[in-house]
Amino acid sequence: MGRLALVFLTAGVFAGPLYGQRVNDNVITEAEDAFGSSVAGENLGVYDADRVRGFSPTKAGNLRLEGLYIDRQSSFSQRLSPGNRIRVGPSVVGYGFSAPSGIVDYRIRKPDAQMVVSMVAKADSFKGYSVEVDAQLPIDGSRFGVAAGSNLYHNSYSYGGQTDLISNTVVLRWRPTADVDILPFWSQQILTDQEAEPIILGDGTTLPDQIRRMHFIGQRWADSNYDRYNYGVLGRVNIAGWRMRGGLFRSTEAKPKGHALLYQAAAAGTRAERTAIADFDLKNGSTSGEFRALRSFETGAVRHSLDFSVRGRAQHRRYGGADRLQLGAAPFGEPAFVSRPTFNFGEKTRSSVSQLTFGAAYGAAWRDVGEVNLGLQKSRYRRTVETPLARLPTSRADPWLYSAAAAIEVAPRFRLYGGAARGLEESDVAPENATNRNEAPPAIATRQMDGGVQWSFTNAMTMVAGLFRITKPYYGLDRVNHFRKLGMVEHRGIEFSLSGSPVAGLSIVAGAVLLDATLSGDEVTNGTVGKRPIGTPGRVLIANIDYRFPSFPALSFDIGLQEQGGQFADIDNIVRIPSRTTVDIGARYRFKLGNTMMAFRLQLTNMFNNFGWDSVSNNAFRYNTPRKLASQLIVDF
DSSP states (O other): OHHHHHHHHHHHHTOOSOOOOGGGOOHHHHOSSSSOEEETTEEESSOBTTBBTTBOHHHHTOEEETTEEOOOSSOOOTTTOOEEEEEOGGGGTTTSSOOTTOEEEEEOOOOOSSOEEEEEEEEETTSOEEEEEEEEEEEETTTEEEEEEEEEEEEEOTTSOEEEEEEEEEEEEEOSSTTEEEEEEEEEEEEEEEEOOOEEEOOSSSOOOOOOSSOOOSOTTOEEEEEEEEEEEEEEEEETTEEEEEEEEEEEEEEEEEEEEEEEOOSTTOEEOEEEEEEEEEEEEEEEEEEEEEEEEEETTEEEEEEEEEEEEEEEEEEOOOEEEEOOOEETTSOOOOOOOOOOOOOOEEEEEEEEEEEEEEEEEETTTEEEEEEEEEEEEEEEEEOSSOBOOOEEEOOEEEEEEEEEEEETTEEEEEEEEEEEEOOOOOOTTSTTTTOOOOOEEEEEEEEEEEEOOSSSEEEEEEEEEEEEEEEEEOTTSOEEEEEEEEEEEEEEEEEEOSSTTEEEEEEEEEEEEEEESHHHHTTSSOSSOTTOOSEEEEEEEEEEOTTOTTEEEEEEEEEEOOEEOSTTSOOEEOOEEEEEEEEEEEEEETTEEEEEEEEEESTTOOOOEEEEETTEEEEOOOOEEEEEEEEEO
16 A cells, blocks of 8 residues: 555646646447457457457457558557557448558657646556556647657566566657648657466366466566567648648567476476476567558549558568476476576577558448448568578569458448458467467458448437358367468458447446357368367357446446356367456546546456466466555546
8 A cells, every 4th residue: 555655646736737638538429339449558359469259360460550551569558548449340431441450540649739737646456556647738829839759667467477668759740731741750668577477278178276376476587578669650731632641660579588487287286397487588570560541522423432552561570499308297286496596598590571452442422322332452472481490482472362341331320231351361370389489471362241230319329230251260279289271261250339429427338259260170070170260259248338427436346257168278179267247346536636636446356256267379378467456547738
């Protein structure tokens, strides 16, 4: 409680009469649907940036910054991007070039004509704490301004490990005229001494026994450092009826040192083997961007749109050279510290990817009838790999990619939608327990079809129900833990969203996805792997409610329920992780101190402290986060 009081006192010292912004941040009230969104560090939806329809749009490279393509190699800080939205189903109609696995669209903090300064102090029951400061400062009215932010985090994790993180961001905005908007930005995140979470290796027949959480069984020397940078420039200009938009970005992640710990599962207290993996001087970097020219015009009741795009990236990765050493057996689930052994590192592998894509899209919207969007892209992809022993043959792909989406107004507020897309995506990177750890396979071709209904049955409530089907090559660990292509995977499913405010003060976001995931190919036919992919839950159900008392609007309560269905954890489909349900509750109290707006937020996650395993890769597990109480004080100066 001492740290908690110190953090809150720090925020209170700076209280003063300026303008408010973050006090009213609320992911439930701001959600447009139940498919996925993020606001101020809180996530909501059946999908998120790491899982959409059973796949990861982040790993696939389907990220956008203000609608523009970016090949992100390190995560965005909240100082740079306060949130995102997952675009699938009807939200893709009219968006432009869609992609299988969905699109995660991040927004950026923008300075405006009004001065805004906010501070957030946080503390939690894991003994973590942080202070965040954001400022948006006009220098020349709305013509020129600066947005800047800094934060200091001391993170404590459910496995007992810790790390410190410092983040700094600066965004400039220059608007010399109403038709020109230039946004240069720079963002930095420095993580130090992030202690490795032990990955538990199963025996291939049963789940590991339940393990004690919040109990550090790792090694204090087995930590990692990360230097993450995202910087670039966004621009918009209107010329002769054309809207020009562009972005050029640089994203890097350097890992001066890194460790992973693999612990063999056993009965509690029984001695079991442990392995440490160490590497150093790893780096991912990419220069990417997109330029788009858009024009709209009308002919009678039809509004037409043209969209021409050029996007590209130049990515470089340095990985490999890791060393594995046995740490000796120790009682499973109990700490047994040893001195750091001497690792002998090998030579690095270097890979380079260049990709250039040209695209053209046409859209038409008929008033009270519907709309259609058609897109065609030509991509040129090249990947080279230099191992310590040889330079591998260049991987090449020159595919035509397409996207089509349409919506028909069957009745007022009732639409049918549908779409199809073919994409070229990155596959997953080999996991930490793979013999070829961190290796990235070549790009893969993917296909998606979806369709459904969207019904706004009141002015404030919207329902979406749809079907989808996605196919792509499947990469995973084989029986000797080598990460490679194991066949084709198909995901077919049903998704549902209900969102809105049925009565004053009440916001509801509820959703579901029912997923049937299957594998096919020679590896499945000959019994090398099972028919179901690893780590893909058969269903995800969510229900979230936020209620603000009409007679006392300063106070609101929220509750969230999530159920994650069962999933297989091994390539033989023998070990199955059962379904898991968690409940979160929270409250917000908004008040004034002088002329300063403030809010106090409490949230209890996994209220009933349910235990469950999550799949990392073949027969590799980590446990879920136990019950956690988090508090924050938000001050809008």
